[in-house]
Amino acid sequence: MSLTPAFLDELRARTTLSTLIGRTVKITRAGREWRACCPFHNEKTPSFYINDDKGFYHCFGCSAHGDAIRWLTDQQGLPFMDAVKELAAAAGMDVPAADPRAAEKAERAKGLHELVADAASFFADQLHGIAGQAARAVLERRGINADTARAFGLGYAPDSRTKLKEALKSYGDAMLVEAGMLISVENKEPYDRFRGRLMIPIRDARGRVIAFGGRIIGEGEPKYLNSPETPLFDKGRTLYNLDRAAAASRKSGRVIAVEGYMDVIALAQAGFGEAVAPLGTALTEHQIERLWRMADVPLLAFDGDGAGQKAAIRAAHRALPHLAPGRSLAFVTLPHGQDPDDLVRSAGPQAFEQLLAAAQPLADRIWQHELAAEPLDTPEQRAGLKRRLSDLAGTIQDANVRHEYVQEFRNRFDAHFAPAPRAFTPRTPTRGKAGQRWQPPEPPPSPTVQALGATGIDRVLAKAVLAGLIRHPAEIARHVEILSSMRLADDALGRLFEAVVDVALEDQALEDQALDTARLRTILAASGFDQISSELLRADTLPFTFTQKEWDAGRASLDLGEAIAVLAARPQVDAALAEATAAVQAGFSDAAFERQVALVRRKAELELRLANLMLADEE
Template identity: 75%
Template sequence: MSLSPAFLDELRARTSLSALIGKTTKLQKAGREMRGCCPFHNEKTPSFYVNDDKGFYHCFGCSAHGDAIRWMTDQRGLPFIDAVKELAQAAGMEMPAMDRRAAEKAERAKGLHEAMADAAAWFAEQLGGLSGNDARALLDRRGISAETARTFGMGFAPDSRGRLKTALADYGDPMLVEAGLLIQVEGKDPYDRFRGRLMIPIRDARGRTIAFGGRILDQGEPKYLNSPDTPLFDKGRTLYNLDRAAPAARKAKRVLVVEGYMDVIALSQAGIHEAVAPLGTALTEHQLERLWRMVDVPILCFDGDAAGQKAALRAAHRALPMLAPGRSLAFVTLPAGQDPDDVVKGGGAVAMETLLRTPEPLVDRLWAAELAAEALDTPEQRAGLKSRLQELAGTIADTGVRTEYQSEFRRRFDAHFTPQRRPFRPMGNGKQPWRPPAPVTEDAKAFRAAGIDRVLAKAVLAGLIRHPAEIARHMEVLGSLRMAEGALGRLFEAVVDVALEDGRRAGSALDSERLVTILARSGFEPIASDLLRADAMPYTFTQKSGDPTRAREDLDEAIAILIARPEVDAQLATATQAMQARFTDEAFERQVALVREKQALELRLANLCQAHEDARALGPEGN
């Protein structure tokens, strides 16, 4: 299809811009123009003007500017060609003729749209029938009302290889395969892709069904199954619930990005309608552009676990080159183990709004991630931090924004390290080991006794065997730890006892080989050897070769995390119980603060693993 400038000019001339904009924005006569409050930013005094004679709108507050087509793409969120088609239909104009190939493609797309619409209607019918009992029970368990299910067009795919194929037989197998509704295996008849699943339609910006997400009813993998990419559906360019979230976002002046379908649906049922979700992938550049068409600063509300936070950081890095004046991202961290569905179930919309009240700016998220990436004790390490920050800022294409980020990172760096002070070191100055605060509750004491991370404890124990001189530095803390029951706990006690006994012998030097020999005499050789296998654990301090200084520093960090995590877990458990018993802003903020503290510990632990990967990548020469 060729859209000539003459056709587009005629389309603009036939479109009453004030009538088009007046459908959703209140306008009043102001001389030869119309005036109202800008729909693109929050304002109380009107600064948004529409000029029908010249065919453009302009806001003197936020500089939004455009014609009828731009209004349809920016305010309605439509693709350019769809905006033109809708305006042409309203103006009574025929779209230019398409060439043969384009016409065939459009005809095929029309058939696919009809097939997807009929599939959505059939799935919805099955949900309401006898075969949909289990799917309706799942919705009941998740607290999703029948009204919400209807709003989102939810349905059910029976556990059959051919029921949908039979129901849509008029379309023919080739079209249903192309739509992603059937699976074609060479040499066999096509069969239904979705079977025994709760069905969730995925719609485009115009509200047309273009794909499906299917959730399994019980246990099994994959938990969610999406349609494949088709002529209608490109998962990297699509956001779930965009058709409903776009108008809600314009009204709320914000858009939320969550991880999955059910999070979007739960938030909508709680009255928060401006949420979208990517479709099983990290946020793409196309999806970010779509978000920025709606608001300047989308808010990412990913789960509080390590995977969710890594996804948020990936999105932050992907957005950096695309930043522009006023255009950025913000982040809200959910409590560990909770998604938006859990948040609104526990405290309603007010709990989610409390989190959304103070989103974290993009620059804060980047700064915190780099600050926690590795130790910052030496000039070289601090120079590495500075280099990483400058490298991040350097990826920003916009000159003005790039300069501001470079200045902001320099300011934060100088403020953090000047006046001269040592950054936080869990093990202190090498003489006095760091000690955790005393448990504040009985629950905390119980966690202190039994909440040690067994996997991390094994790594620490292997590190102590590799570097026995470190035992004396942390003797008071290590001696007070109650390790897990069984051989691991007995080996831990034996290692401490050997170090204590060795320390009483003047002039003795306990090294790793000698420690292993002593342990072998006591019957600990098998478990000690298992711990010391080169591939057993991904930490620098568990390896036989490598930089000994870095290994000791990483071992210090691991011991600090080992001790601190049970304390934070205990306090988080207490805070969660208090919030569940009686929801208050103070209780919720306390829970959020502890969640962030726990996430910081998890990030520090992940950085220890990354240090080992970095050392391996360098190889023997790097060691």
């Protein structure tokens, strides 16, 4: 079996080296790299470094050095082909089958690289010759100087069907077609694909030209024409300017994704060398992953028009499933109708820098977009917003990040739709002298109110929480402190509540085996709680997400924690509200009324949080 260099390059590009090594070695962040104590020799001070951008590890103590394949062969002892197969399976790639023509294909790929490099040289020569006068005028109008044009290898494709074909005829028509330089039409001679266009070479991460983008000179459609997919070029996995931006990104600590080639070029000339662009399509998951290798929070600076903002929200949705702690996106809002090229030319680099500093976090962009997506005048429309936000948060694969987004969206929803404080006009005092407002002192909580706060637990919600704890016993230990602080009436339900907490505390102390539902029920049955616990586990009696047997465990865990928080908070809010209401009724005061209004809003917020946990909202 012969593996082509292109296949191995793609395999390394799809493998995050720090993740691979981090499975067996404890690694920590060190700026843009990772470090660890070297696994190849004994050391106490870390000298082993991992660079995801370049795809290699290196030890400054023993000089161990290699890539992902070398790691598996040297550190884990796998044969070369086994290492390749393991990495390919993780990356979703098929290892090429044994093929006697593999060497020929590899040589052909080498020939294609040489072909497109020669095409780039041809186009560059045309730009700086007599034929390129109109293309140079376009660059001048856009403020692109000669040094920048040369740095990016810009060129010009003459308005001819055969100029390039004749210049590169030694490669043959078939190879020129395969490289995307000629168009082949049945029963016709192949002809030049790019004609009368400003030519922009597209390079891979190693700086090799693999394709082109061509901008029309003057009027015509399409405005931009890209190379087709070829053995060298996969536009969904390629970012324009990646080779140059990688080094600039390491210095600046950020990467900026913009929409077009000219935006990248203009930003680089203005001092923002860390800019890249997708190739005429919305950002793909592969491109976003590549951005994350360069910066934890890439900045998306798409155009300020409707199309640019739609592209930004599509990128946000595609990124959501792949978020991780510390890894996100941020969005730069450009003035309406402007792109980065326009902005830096009209207002200067400092204006763009200020926009970068004010980038909008991913959660803000999604909330803002969904809030404006549809009217929110009716309960049904507001329920639709809640459902959309829940669905979006549910796509996040990382449990911790998903939990944070669920909480964030719930809190924003509750705060946005909480009842506004009631406007009021001070009434005529009923006590005190004429013309003087009587304000009674704030009384301390009465024994009755204190008792309500301690024992006024909602029994229906308490039953649901108990059922959830029996279904998910691991949650008892997580919430044992708050559970222990609550008391129920001295009846079977209250005794069961205390027994569940006691069992978890004893189990935590013993740590002899995991406490699961079956073991917990066995212990409870021995104490006479078999019947009541069985009744609680009947799914049709308690329509909460976390009481159901067939429900996502991660979501149930999050919802159960939310229910426990509401269960603990509601009695205190009810007690404080009763106290504030009594104070208002006893004699009006601004402070008492404002406290009453605030507590009414707080109670409404708790009810909304509880409603989010009901099965009716999930159907």
